[in-house]
Amino acid sequence: MQPQRTALAWQRTAVAGLLLSLITLGASAHRFVAAPPGWHGHVPAWWLLPGAVAGAAAVVAAVDAVVVVPRQVSSMARHPSSDPLESPYWRLRLVVAATVLLSLAGALLAAVGVAASVASCRA
Amino acid sequence: MSTSGRQDQLPDDDRQPRSLYGVGAEPDPRFSLANERTALAWIRTSLALVAGGVGLTSLGSLAALPPFLDVVAAVACLAGGALAVRSLLGWRSHELSLRLGRPLRAPRSLAWLALLVVVLAVVLAGYAISQLW
Numbered sequence: 001m002q003p004q005r006t007a008l009a010w011q012r013t014a015v016a017g018l019l020l021s022l023i024t025l026g027a028s029a030h031r032f033v034a035a036p037p038g039w040h041g042h043v044p045a046w047w048l049l050p051g052a053v054a055g056a057a058a059v060v061a062a063v064d065a066v067v068v069v070p071r072q073v074s075s076m077a078r079h080p081s082s083d084p085l086e087s088p089y090w091r092l093r094l095v096v097a098a099t100v101l102l103s104l105a106g107a108l109l110a111a112v113g114v115a116a117s118v119a120s121c122r123a
Numbered sequence: 124m125s126t127s128g129r130q131d132q133l134p135d136d137d138r139q140p141r142s143l144y145g146v147g148a149e150p151d152p153r154f155s156l157a158n159e160r161t162a163l164a165w166i167r168t169s170l171a172l173v174a175g176g177v178g179l180t181s182l183g184s185l186a187a188l189p190p191f192l193d194v195v196a197a198v199a200c201l202a203g204g205a206l207a208v209r210s211l212l213g214w215r216s217h218e219l220s221l222r223l224g225r226p227l228r229a230p231r232s233l234a235w236l237a238l239l240v241v242v243l244a245v246v247l248a249g250y251a252i253s254q255l256w
Binding site: 002003005006009010012013016017019020023024026027030031072075076084085086087088089090092093095096099100102103104105106107109110111113114116117118 | 136138139140143144149152153155156157159160162163164166167169170171172173174176177178179180181183184185189190193194196197199200201203204205207208210211214215
């Protein structure tokens, strides 16, 4: 049960990351389509990168978390001293990196919102 | 397996990071998996904070809300990123404690997170109430 529960926790996290990636992608596109003064509604491609990269990272982590379940089950069934659990370190780092990327993208979006408000007040 | 559920260190163990897996004894796999799930719960919490921030700034953009809310959104996003990094460090610290047979550290991040959520809630509630008059 324990490996399955852990894999499900990974799936929930990946789905949350994927949803947030889509929301960030949409918000990034909307911020430019809404066109603050002088920006003409153009969406630079790099603005969409954080959402896309974080979404891909969530998918990779979710798939790997499922692939590893049979090995974890057999590891727990056999004597753990000969077959220890695999380290989840790289997967955790991947998801944390994606979360940090999304948080920076969100903060940047908010900063652009402030700048747009200031620009529209001046105009 | 010993009565404590801990195993001796493996001779051909190449798991990373070595600073973690190179010390102590192999803990009960159930504890390691529970530690992994706890870290994931922290990451989901940080994702929720970032989602709140992105949602707030998007709403502000759609409804032409004051830029003050964009500042609140930026704080929520950055706090989410910091919490995600803290979750990784917490996982490492707990796994190390399990391997060395030490007691787990008190979850100080929990108090900070609760404080942040309360402050965000009070600020947003204050803004909502101010709009009534």
